[in-house]
Amino acid sequence: MSNNNVECLECGADVRVPGNVMQGEILKCGDCGIELEVTELNPLTIDLAPMEMEDWGE
Amino acid sequence: MSNNNVECLECGADVRVPGNVMQGEILKCGDCGIELEVTELNPLTIDLAPMEMEDWGE
Amino acid sequence: MTYVLKIGGGAGVDQHAVTRNLAERIQAGERWVLIHGTSAAADELAARMGVAVRTITSPGGHVSRYTDAQMIGIYGMAAASVNQQLCSELSGYGVRVAGLTGPTVITAQRKQAIRAIQNGRPVVIRDDFSGRITGIDRDLLETLLDAGYTPIIAPLAIGEAGESLNVDGDLIAATAAHALNADLLMILSNVPGLLRDVNDPTSVIEHFALHEIERYENFAAGRMKKKLLAAREANIEQVILADSRLANPIDAALAGAGTHIWREGQHVGHHA
Amino acid sequence: MTYVLKIGGGAGVDQHAVTRNLAERIQAGERWVLIHGTSAAADELAARMGVAVRTITSPGGHVSRYTDAQMIGIYGMAAASVNQQLCSELSGYGVRVAGLTGPTVITAQRKQAIRAIQNGRPVVIRDDFSGRITGIDRDLLETLLDAGYTPIIAPLAIGEAGESLNVDGDLIAATAAHALNADLLMILSNVPGLLRDVNDPTSVIEHFALHEIERYENFAAGRMKKKLLAAREANIEQVILADSRLANPIDAALAGAGTHIWREGQHVGHHA
Numbered sequence: 001m002s003n004n005n006v007e008c009l010e011c012g013a014d015v016r017v018p019g020n021v022m023q024g025e026i027l028k029c030g031d032c033g034i035e036l037e038v039t040e041l042n043p044l045t046i047d048l049a050p051m052e053m054e055d056w057g058e
Numbered sequence: 059m060s061n062n063n064v065e066c067l068e069c070g071a072d073v074r075v076p077g078n079v080m081q082g083e084i085l086k087c088g089d090c091g092i093e094l095e096v097t098e099l100n101p102l103t104i105d106l107a108p109m110e111m112e113d114w115g116e
Numbered sequence: 117m118t119y120v121l122k123i124g125g126g127a128g129v130d131q132h133a134v135t136r137n138l139a140e141r142i143q144a145g146e147r148w149v150l151i152h153g154t155s156a157a158a159d160e161l162a163a164r165m166g167v168a169v170r171t172i173t174s175p176g177g178h179v180s181r182y183t184d185a186q187m188i189g190i191y192g193m194a195a196a197s198v199n200q201q202l203c204s205e206l207s208g209y210g211v212r213v214a215g216l217t218g219p220t221v222i223t224a225q226r227k228q229a230i231r232a233i234q235n236g237r238p239v240v241i242r243d244d245f246s247g248r249i250t251g252i253d254r255d256l257l258e259t260l261l262d263a264g265y266t267p268i269i270a271p272l273a274i275g276e277a278g279e280s281l282n283v284d285g286d287l288i289a290a291t292a293a294h295a296l297n298a299d300l301l302m303i304l305s306n307v308p309g310l311l312r313d314v315n316d317p318t319s320v321i322e323h324f325a326l327h328e329i330e331r332y333e334n335f336a337a338g339r340m341k342k343k344l345l346a347a348r349e350a351n352i353e354q355v356i357l358a359d360s361r362l363a364n365p366i367d368a369a370l371a372g373a374g375t376h377i378w379r380e381g382q383h384v385g386h387h388a
Numbered sequence: 389m390t391y392v393l394k395i396g397g398g399a400g401v402d403q404h405a406v407t408r409n410l411a412e413r414i415q416a417g418e419r420w421v422l423i424h425g426t427s428a429a430a431d432e433l434a435a436r437m438g439v440a441v442r443t444i445t446s447p448g449g450h451v452s453r454y455t456d457a458q459m460i461g462i463y464g465m466a467a468a469s470v471n472q473q474l475c476s477e478l479s480g481y482g483v484r485v486a487g488l489t490g491p492t493v494i495t496a497q498r499k500q501a502i503r504a505i506q507n508g509r510p511v512v513i514r515d516d517f518s519g520r521i522t523g524i525d526r527d528l529l530e531t532l533l534d535a536g537y538t539p540i541i542a543p544l545a546i547g548e549a550g551e552s553l554n555v556d557g558d559l560i561a562a563t564a565a566h567a568l569n570a571d572l573l574m575i576l577s578n579v580p581g582l583l584r585d586v587n588d589p590t591s592v593i594e595h596f597a598l599h600e601i602e603r604y605e606n607f608a609a610g611r612m613k614k615k616l617l618a619a620r621e622a623n624i625e626q627v628i629l630a631d632s633r634l635a636n637p638i639d640a641a642l643a644g645a646g647t648h649i650w651r652e653g654q655h656v657g658h659h660a
Contacts, residue, residue, distance in 0.1 A: 018237070026231070026238040037240045049240055053231040076509070084503070084510040095512045107512060111503040161465070165436050189469065193433070196468030196489050197461065200544070200552060207492040208550040214528060217468050217489045220479040256486060259535040265528065272472070278480040280472060 006046050010034040017044065064104050068092040075102065118147045118261060118298045122289035122346075123360060124305040125153020125198065125271070130361050134304055135202060137364040139209030147261050149292055150268045152202055153285040155181070157194035165190060172232040172241060178338075183282040188245035192219070192280050195270040202268050214260045217270040219280045222288055223251040224273035226281055247273050247281030249288060254295040261296075286339075290346035293355075301350045302369055303343050304360035309375035310335055310344070323376035326351070347377045354378055390419045390533060390570045394561035394618075395632060396577040397425020397470065397543070402633050406576055407474060409636040411481030419533050421564055423541045424474055425557040427453070429466035437462060444504040444513060450610075455554040460517035464491070464552050467542040474540050486537040488528070489544065491552045494560055495523040496545035498553055519545050519553030521560060526567040533568075558611075562618035565627075573622045574641055575615050576632035581647035582607055582616070595648035598623070619649045626650055 005014045006027070013031035017038075025038045026049050035049035063072045064085070071089035075096075083096045084107050093107035123134050142148055158181070162169050167190060170182040183191055196217040203215040224247030232241050260267045269292065271285040286303055293301040312319040314337050324332055329348055336344050340357075347355040358374025359365060368374075395406050414420055430453070434441050439462060442454040455463055468489040475487040496519030504513050532539045541564065543557040558575055565573040584591040586609050596604055601620055608616050612629075619627040630646025631637060640646075 020235075022234055022237065022239055024239040024241060025234075026240060050229045053229045053240065054227050078507075080506055080509065080511055082511040082513060083506075084512060108501045111501045111512065112499050166438070192472055193465035193469050196472070197465050200464055200468070200489060200491055203490065203492045204546055204550045204552065207546060212525075212528075213492050214486075215489060215492065217472060217487055218475065219472055220475045220485050220487065253484075255535065256484075256537065259531060259537070263527065263531040265531070274476055274479060278476045280476065 006036070006044065008032060008034060009036060009046065009048055064094070064102065066090060066092060067094060067104065067106055118149065118296050119300040119302065120149045120151065120289050120293040120296070120298045120350075121366070122151045122285055122301070122303045123153065124303075125155040125157060125285065126306055127156040130365075131202070132205070133363060134360050134365055135205040136209065137366045139206055139211050140364075141366060142206075142211050142266055143209070148266055149257060149261070149296065149298075150202065150206075150266060151285055151289040151292060152195075152198055152268065152270065154191065154195040154198050154271055157198045158187075158191045161194040161197075162187065162190050172234060172244075174232055175238070181282070182241070183245045184243050185245065188280050188282060191282050192217075192272050195272050199268055199270045206266065206268070212265050213268055214265040215268050215270075216256070218272040219274040221253050221256060221269055222249060222273035222283060222291070224249050224275055224281045224283050226275040226277070226279065245275075245279060245281050247275055247283050249273060249283050249291050252288070252291045252295050257292065257296060284342055286342045286346040287349060290348075290350040293350040293352050298350075298352055300354045300356065301346070301352060302356045302358065302366065303346065304358055304365050304369070305339070305343075306359070306361060307340065307357075308359045308373075309357050310340060321375050322372075323378060326355075326377055326379045329377065352379065390421065390568050391572040391574065392421045392423065392561050392565040392568065392570045392622075393638070394423045394557055394573070394575045395425065396575075397427040397429060397557065398578055399428040402637075403474070404477070405635060406632050406637055407477040408481065409638045411478055411483050412636075413638060414478075414483050414538055415481070421529060421533070421539050421541065421568065421570075422474065422478075423543070423557055423561040423564060424467075424470055426463065426467040426470050426543055429470045430459075430463045433466040433469075434459065434462050444506060444516075446504055447510070453554070454513070455517045456515050457517065460552050460554060463554050464489075464544050467544050471540055471542045478538065478540070484537050485540055486532045487540050487542075489542040491544045491546040493525045493528060493541055494521060494545035494555060494563070496521050496547055496553045496555050498547040498549075498551065517547075517551060517553050519547055519555050521545060521555050521563050524560070524563045524567050529564065529568060556614055558614045558618040559621060562620075562622040565622040565624050570622075570624055571626065573618070573624060573627045574638065575618065575627070575629050576637055576641070577611070577615075577629075578631070578633060579612065579629075580631045580645075581629050582612060593647050594644070595650065598627075598649055598651045601649065624651065 004017045008029040011032040027036045036046045037049040039047045062075045066087040069090040085094045094104045095107040097105045172182045199215045199217045203213045226247045230241040273281045273283040275281045309320040355377040356369045358369035362368045444454045471487045471489045475485045502513040545553045545555040547553045581592040627649040628641045630641035634640045
């Protein structure tokens with residue numbers, strides 16, 4: 001996993017991580033389209049983003 | 059009224075005012091014993107201190 | 117007859133005009149429950165504590181306060197200080213008040229994972245202490261009303277884990293109105309009502325029937341959307357969305373000012 | 389039977405042990421009114437707001453908080469945040485609570501002119517927002533108790549000009565106990581009770597009759613003087629001054645721990 005890529009938990013493809021990645025950022029896998037959540041920055045940890053999420057303030 | 063004296067409101071005697079006089083300070087007239095209250099610093103204004111006053115925190 | 121009044125917490129709300137008018141009506145024998153907002157007070161307290169007020173944008177562009185663990189404490193205290201002021205003011209007019217600063221008066225469910233946009237990119241927010249209202253202590257309100265007290269409710273709720281939560285004031289008012297089967301829910305804020313043209317304050321939509329509400333929702337922007345949602349959730353005889361910046365705002369609203377939403381679609385009747 | 393409990397706002401008070409024990413007793417059917425202090429919370433909030441906590445000394449050497457116009461706002465919010473925490477905790481144990489953060493629950497008279505010592509010299513203080521209690525909303529407390537609620541009262545009162553005032557928590561408890569003709573007033577704090585030797589925590593004076601109280605007052609120092617004054621003002625069957633830092637502090641006190649003051653001078657009986 002190069003320092004700015006992670007492996008998609010669904011299909012294993014490489015998923016790019018922005019340099020200024022944010023806590024809780026949602027990364028979309030270019031291959032399978034699944035959404036991954038950055039659950040921790042140090043160390044960089046990801047998980048599948050929750051299916052149902054409310055929109056902020058709705 | 060020299061700059062650090064005031065005239066007693068009761069008996070007219072001179073009452074000394076400390077250099078670092080405080081807002082609300084109580085000045086006792088040396089002659090008649092009445093208590094004067096510094097109600098304002100600028101300009102220095104005094105009044106008869108209230109007769110019945112509670113003690114702080116009692 | 118029980119009436120529910122919500123006054124906004126925004127800066128533009130004229131609290132004194134409202135409390136004076138409300139006191140007159142309570143003294144004349146009407147039963148009211150008062151719900152208040154706290155946004156201006158919370159911003160001010162945060163500033164005095166050197167805590168930055170952070171906002172987050174929803175995917176749909178909706179911006180609102182981000183209530184993290186530190187902010188919810190500030191929010192709860194600010195809500196209490198507004199509540200204390202309202203109690204003092206109304207009590208000064210001779211009204212018997214019961215200030216309820218919660219959080220146990222309202223139950224809510226904390227939004228565990230919220231999708232938002234931060235620095236233009238999608239994020240999951242997990243430490244926001246806002247909640248969706250799940251209930252209100254109706255017995256407490258009825259007990260107080262029956263004993264002749266005016267309950268004054270702060271917009272603070274309790275979550276399932278006992279944590280304090282920021283909940284929407286308009287929706288609290290709707291929940292209270294529904295729970296009490298109130299005859300009227302009045303929401304006073306710094307806008308004249310639902311406007312046909314949001315830039316033309318004279319274009320107030322005067323009245324419509326509750327079942328037509330969907331048709332009118334696309335006129336609503338920002339906060340007004342929440343007020344129409346509140347009207348829908350209250351689902352009671354009459355809801356009025358009116359302006360708090362009038363001399364006697366409650367009288368004016370009851371005499372026809374603002375937007376009137378009737379469940380049975382009656383025409384606007386003089387209510388007072 | 390109605391019992392009044394006062395828990396101190398000082399840092400050394402173990403709030404959780406008290407709330408757990410109180411919840412058990414309420415769930416077992418006892419009727420309690422809870423009054424809490426706020427000194428630690430007020431100091432903490434003032435520090436977070438960068439406001440210095442000023443104290444002033446009485447001619448007799450008694451030091452207490454100087455609650456000027458700025459501090460009373462901080463004090464009111466801190467009191468509300470303690471109230472909200474207690475509501476959440478007790479509610480978490482299944483107790484139906486009514487958090488009352490006032491100020492309208494307690495009426496008081498602001499001390500217009502107070503003699504104090506500042507920098508070692510006598511001064512008149514005119515901008516202190518403390519008050520002498522003149523009344524309590526007994527109907528509100530009885531209404532809530534009769535409906536099965538536990539009122540939780542913050543130490544904030546309203547003055548004649550509608551201003552919020554800092555009032556003594558022990559004296560609120562005494563006023564409430566007297567107004568409700570309570571069967572018991574229990575004051576829990578971070579001391580075991582009235583001590584014969586203030587430096588020997590085992591020298592607790594176990595019990596005496598209310599009419600003998602004068603004889604015991606010279607044992608009291610600092611805060612304990614207020615607690616004996618509260619016992620006198622309550623003028624009810626039983627007052628207990630005990631330690632909050634025990635596992636089940638209320639049970640322990642009712643089983644005999646602490647100083648018991650009986651109006652009719654009965655012996656200490658197991659109360660629970």
